[in-house]
Amino acid sequence: MENVLSQNGLGSPWIIRCQNESYPSQSSNSAFTTTEKGKGFEVNRATVLGLRSTGCVHAATSKFLSFIGLAPISKCCWAVQTKTIEGEVRVLLEEELNEAAREVKEWKFSLGELNCSREDLVNAVVDAGVTIDASWCSRGWTATDVVIAAISVDTGKVLDVVHMSSSCSECKKMEKRRSEGDLSRLEYLAWLNSHDSNCFLNHEGSSAVSQNIL
Numbered sequence: 217m218e219n220v221l222s223q224n225g226l227g228s229p230w231i232i233r234c235q236n237e238s239y240p241s242q243s244s245n246s247a248f249t250t251t252e253k254g255k256g257f258e259v260n261r262a263t264v265l266g267l268r269s270t271g272c273v274h275a276a277t278s279k280f281l282s283f284i285g286l287a288p289i290s291k292c293c294w295a296v297q298t299k300t301i302e303g304e305v306r307v308l309l310e311e312e313l314n315e316a317a318r319e320v321k322e323w324k325f326s327l328g329e330l331n332c333s334r335e336d337l338v339n340a341v342v343d344a345g346v347t348i349d350a351s352w353c354s355r356g357w358t359a360t361d362v363v364i365a366a367i368s369v370d371t372g373k374v375l376d377v378v379h380m381s382s383s384c385s386e387c388k389k390m391e392k393r394r395s396e397g398d399l400s401r402l403e404y405l406a407w408l409n410s411h412d413s414n415c416f417l418n419h420e421g422s423s424a425v426s427q428n429i430l
Contacts, residue, residue, distance in 0.1 A: 226259045226286060260289060264297040271353070309377070316373035320344050323370050345369040362419070384417040 267277045278288035289297075321337045324330050324344065332340050346366040353361040360383040366376045390411075394404045 226263060226281075226289065260293055261297045261301065263289065264294060265301055268298065268301075313374070313376060316368065316371065316375050319371050319373060320368050320375065344375075346375060380419040381416045382419045384415050386411060387415060387417060 263277070267280070272280065274289070274291055274294045277294070281288050318337070321330070321340060321342055324342050325332075325334065325337060330337070330340060330342060346368055348364065348366060350362050350364045361379065361381045364378050364380060365374045367373070368375050390399065390404060390407055393399045394401075399407070
């Protein structure tokens with residue numbers, strides 16, 4: 217029997233009961249696809265990761281799950297899993313970029329281009345050629361997000377990446393509230409000042425023009 221009260225997104229624990237009345241025992245068990253991880257289930261995180269990777273937001277995910285007869289993932293659960301995934305991705309990305317930079321230093325060292333010992337390579341600053349490439353989230357004038365990568369010409373590994381966006385959903389939402397009179401000018405300016413460091417908007421101009429430049 218499914219423990220509906222403990223359901224979390226697509227995952228929930230089940231109770232297995234023996235039908236033999238001579239042994240009235242029961243035990244809790246979770247299928248491997250819904251193993252608990254922290255306060256949630258692995259199936260929720262895998263679903264969020266998979267659908268976000270294909271460009272689906274929460275609304276599109278809920279519609280997809282309804283088509284196949286599954287309960288939608290709540291907005292709260294979606295936000296928690298997204299934040300967890302983003303945190304883990306940042307750690308893995310930093311490790312990969314550091315390893316790529318180390319390989320470039322090792323290559324330069326093997327060619328005798330660095331005047332330092334191998335032990336000093338960790339803190340050594342080297343001149344290395346790179347190429348720049350970018351990938352937008354969509355084609356043409358409608359693209360709002362892009363990932364730009366610096367790629368080593370020596371090893372072919374990505375050394376650094378930066379995300380650029382010409383849109384910020386929070387800014388749009390607050391500007392709408394300001395125009396509708398829900399926020400005073402003073403309240404809006406106070407929010408804008410606190411939001412500045414977390415704003416996603418860091419690119420102005422056409423995505424098509426930026427693509428041609430790159």
